[in-house]
Amino acid sequence: DAGVTQSPTHLIKTRGQHVTLRCSPISGHKSVSWYQQVLGQGPQFIFQYYEKEERGRGNFPDRFSARQFPNYSSELNVNALLLGDSALYLCASSVGTGELFFGEGSRLTVL
Amino acid sequence: GQSLEQPSEVTAVEGAIVQINCTYQTSGFYGLSWYQQHDGGAPTFLSYNALDGLEETGRFSSFLSRSDSYGYLLLQELQMKDSASYFCAVSVTGGYNKLIFGAGTRLAVHP
Numbered sequence: 001d002a003g004v005t006q007s008p009t010h011l012i013k014t015r016g017q018h019v020t021l022r023c024s025p026i027s028g029h030k031s032v033s034w035y036q037q038v039l040g041q042g043p044q045f046i047f048q049y050y051e052k053e054e055r056g057r058g059n060f061p062d063r064f065s066a067r068q069f070p071n072y073s074s075e076l077n078v079n080a081l082l083l084g085d086s087a088l089y090l091c092a093s094s095v096g097t098g099e100l101f102f103g104e105g106s107r108l109t110v111l
Numbered sequence: 112g113q114s115l116e117q118p119s120e121v122t123a124v125e126g127a128i129v130q131i132n133c134t135y136q137t138s139g140f141y142g143l144s145w146y147q148q149h150d151g152g153a154p155t156f157l158s159y160n161a162l163d164g165l166e167e168t169g170r171f172s173s174f175l176s177r178s179d180s181y182g183y184l185l186l187q188e189l190q191m192k193d194s195a196s197y198f199c200a201v202s203v204t205g206g207y208n209k210l211i212f213g214a215g216t217r218l219a220v221h222p
Contacts, residue, residue: 031208042198042212043154056209090153094208098144098159105153 002026004103006091012109013081021076021106025093031055032074033100034066035090043090049074078108086110113137115213117199122219123189131184131197131216139204143175143182148215149195157184157197186218194220 005024013019025032031050035043048056049068068074072093078085088107092100115135123129133143142161146154158166160175160182172185186193196217200210 033208033210035212040214042200042215043210045209045211048209058209097208098142098161098202098210099156100144100146100154100208100210101156102153 004091004093004101006089006103006106008106009104010107010109012111014111015081015083017081017110018077018079019081019108021078021089021091021108022073023075023091023093023103024073025091026101029093029095029101030072031094032068032072033092033094034074034076035092035102036060037088037090037105039087046076081110083110113201113203113211115199115201115211117197117213117216119214120217120219122221124221125189125191127189128185128187129189129218131186131199131218133182133184133199133213135180135182135199135201135213137180137201137203137211140177140180141202141204143173144200144202144210145171145173145184146198146200146212147195148198154198159202189220191220191222194218 033048034046037043045058047066052068063079088105090105092102117133144159145157148154158173175182196215200212
C-alpha cells in the first residue's frame with residue numbers, strides 16, 4: 001500500500017510569491033495534518049482536517065491556508081512568502097490518536 | 112502555553128541502553144508519542160502512551176507518568192541504525208489529532 005505522498009519534493013520561490021503544496025493520505029485515512037519543520041527543530045502544527053472540515057489550526061499567520069478535497073487529499077497554500085517560511089513542510093494522515101503517518105515532505109526554499 | 116523539554120543530544124555505544132526523557136507542560140493532554148527521524152527523512156511513529164505505565168515494542172519501550180507530566184523512551188541493544196533524532200510529542204485538544212512536538216534529541220550511536 002502506498003504511504004502518504006507529497007508534491008513537489010523540493011521547490012525554490014522568491015519573497016512575495018505564492019506556493020501550493022499537495023498531499024495524498026494513506027488510503028482509508030480521513031484525517032490530514034500539516035506541519036512545518038525548520039532545520040534543527042521539531043515539527044510545528046499548522047492545520048488539521050478531518051472529513052473535509054478544519055478541526056485545528058496552529059499559531060500561523062493568515063497567509064497560511066489549507067483545504068481537504070472529497071477524496072481526502074489536501075493542499076497547503078502560503079501567500080506572500082517570507083524568508084522565514086523556508087522549511088520542510090510535512091503532511092501526515094491518521095486514523096487513531098497519537099499515531100501520525102508522515103510523508104517525506106516538501107522542502108521549500110524562499111530566496 | 113505548551114512546552115516540552117528533552118535533552119538536545121545523547122551519545123551511546125552499540126549494544127548499550129539509552130533513556131531519553133521528556134517533560135511537558137500542556138493543557139488538554141491526551142497522550143505522549145515518540146517519533147524517530149533520520150537525517151533527510153520523515154518522522155516515523157514509535158510509540159504512544161495514553162495511560163500511566165510502560166509500553167514495550169521490541170527493543171523500544173516508552174513510559175508515561177501523567178501525574179509527573181513526564182515520560183521517557185528506552186532504547187535497548189543499540190544499533191548503528193538507531194542514530195537519529197527522537198521527538199516526544201503530546202496529543203492535545205484543539206484538533207482531532209493535534210500533536211505538539213519537542214525540539215528533539217539527537218542520538219549518536221558509536222561502535
